[in-house]
Amino acid sequence: MSRNKNFYEEYSEPTLLKLELFRRYIESWLPTFISKVTYPKIYIFDFFAGPGCDKSNNSGSSKIIIEEVSKYLKHENIRLLEIKVFFNVFKKKNYQQLKMQLDSIPRNGINFEVANKRFKIIFNEWLPYIQDTTSVCLVFLDQFGVKFANREIFKSLTNCNATDLIFFSASSTFKRFKDHKNILKYFPDLDTNELDHIDNQHIHEYIAREYYAQLPCARNGYLGQFSIYKSPNMYGLIFYSNHPSGIEKFLDIAWEIDSKHGCANYDFKGGRQENQLYLFDSTEDKLLTKQEAFGKELYEYIKKGGKTNHDVYKFSLLKSFPPKIVNEVLRNIQREYNLKVIKSDGNPAKQGGFFIGLKKQKCKFIIDGKIKN
Numbered sequence: 530m531s532r533n534k535n536f537y538e539e540y541s542e543p544t545l546l547k548l549e550l551f552r553r554y555i556e557s558w559l560p561t562f563i564s565k566v567t568y569p570k571i572y573i574f575d576f577f578a579g580p581g582c583d584k585s586n587n588s589g590s591s592k593i594i595i596e597e598v599s600k601y602l603k604h605e606n607i608r609l610l611e612i613k614v615f616f617n618v619f620k621k622k623n624y625q626q627l628k629m630q631l632d633s634i635p636r637n638g639i640n641f642e643v644a645n646k647r648f649k650i651i652f653n654e655w656l657p658y659i660q661d662t663t664s665v666c667l668v669f670l671d672q673f674g675v676k677f678a679n680r681e682i683f684k685s686l687t688n689c690n691a692t693d694l695i696f697f698s699a700s701s702t703f704k705r706f707k708d709h710k711n712i713l714k715y716f717p718d719l720d721t722n723e724l725d726h727i728d729n730q731h732i733h734e735y736i737a738r739e740y741y742a743q744l745p746c747a748r749n750g751y752l753g754q755f756s757i758y759k760s761p762n763m764y765g766l767i768f769y770s771n772h773p774s775g776i777e778k779f780l781d782i783a784w785e786i787d788s789k790h791g792c793a794n795y796d797f798k799g800g801r802q803e804n805q806l807y808l809f810d811s812t813e814d815k816l817l818t819k820q821e822a823f824g825k826e827l828y829e830y831i832k833k834g835g836k837t838n839h840d841v842y843k844f845s846l847l848k849s850f851p852p853k854i855v856n857e858v859l860r861n862i863q864r865e866y867n868l869k870v871i872k873s874d875g876n877p878a879k880q881g882g883f884f885i886g887l888k889k890q891k892c893k894f895i896i897d898g899k900i901k902n
């Protein structure tokens with residue numbers, strides 16, 4: 530994934546992983562809006578599209594979008610919707626290759642537009658489509674390096690209604706070039722002293738949190754990240770959605786790919802985490818896994834009192850845990866503690882029933898001491 534001219538010879542394993550995550554997100558995102566017609570316009574933007582594939586015919590981002598959108602060419606709702614995919618391809622040769630591919634596929638009312646411009650120019654041209662309040666959008670910024678997904682771009686995209694954003698970041702660049710004029714220009718808020726204390730395996734997660742910190746407090750959004758190691762550097766994807774369903778989908782995929790930590794293509798533990806926590810029991814020298822640390826945080830959160838399943842759902846999404854994993858964690862808590870879930874009719878839910886998810890009936894959560902053996 531380095532800035533080198535062999536990028537399209539054969540995608541590296543980490544690049545294929547990045548593309549796999551992107552594919553799975555479209556696969557999960559697109560049907561939601563096609564089957565329900567909640568928005569009349571569905572727009573997908575690939576601002577750094579390549580020629581379509583590498584020389585071994587592995588699909589790149591643009592081909593992945595075409596393949597996923599093409600699955601719906603015959604869907605009965607297509608005539609009720611305006612579906613449009615926007616590709617920007619910087620290099621002339623790649624632009625022509627992608628145009629040729631698009632000319633050969635059936636469209637059936639689905640529109641594809643291909644531009645051949647610098648990001649800065651095309652971003653301003655296409656931004657009004659993303660800002661259109663009647664459209665739902667997915668924006669992919671598959672840049673080399675870091676500079677295009679800067680503070681200004683991140684702010685304008687996260688301000689748009691119903692827009693999910695996925696972007697690539699070569700995050701170790703921030704550490705290596707922290708004093709470089711471009712880093713200081715595009716990311717003026719970075720605390721360069723703090724960067725010195727972040728180890729390589731947590732740098733991408735740290736950068737993702739820095740992006741999140743830029744959001745205005747009133748912005749109720751959700752952030753996800755997936756760290757991708759390719760020796761010797763750390764890269765990754767950063768995800769943002771204003772909607773809980775968006776982050777839930779992203780997290781489901783991230784946990785399917787990394788069932789241990791839900792966030793990396795390497796063993797995430799072993800470095801210092803944000804708040805290094807220890808197990809419930811007395812093995813105080815054991816570093817907690819992400820899931821164990823979250824279990825402890827969640828226990829403390831519920832124990833404070835006054836929490837509902839809706840609060841637990843939101844709390845968990847903000848900590849990057851999707852309902853499937855939260856249920857496991859809650860079952861563990863319930864094995865040790867008297868965790869009661871009281872349904873809206875006043876009756877207790879059965880053991881193991883937690884109602885974590887969007888639009889579930891509201892339930893109260895109560896922790897009432899430890900289970901006696």
Ligand SMILES: C[S@@+](CC[C@H](N)C(=O)[O-])C[C@H]1O[C@@H](n2cnc3c(N)ncnc32)[C@H](O)[C@@H]1O
Nearest residue numbers: 577578579589590619620646647648671672673
């Ligand atoms: C990581 S690659 C994109 C890979 C592509 N998404 C794929 O899956 O095959 C980044 C691309 O950004 C393009 N690029 C470089 N500078 C650019 C600029 N100023 N504006 C738009 N694209 C640019 C490069 O030509 C390169 O193809």
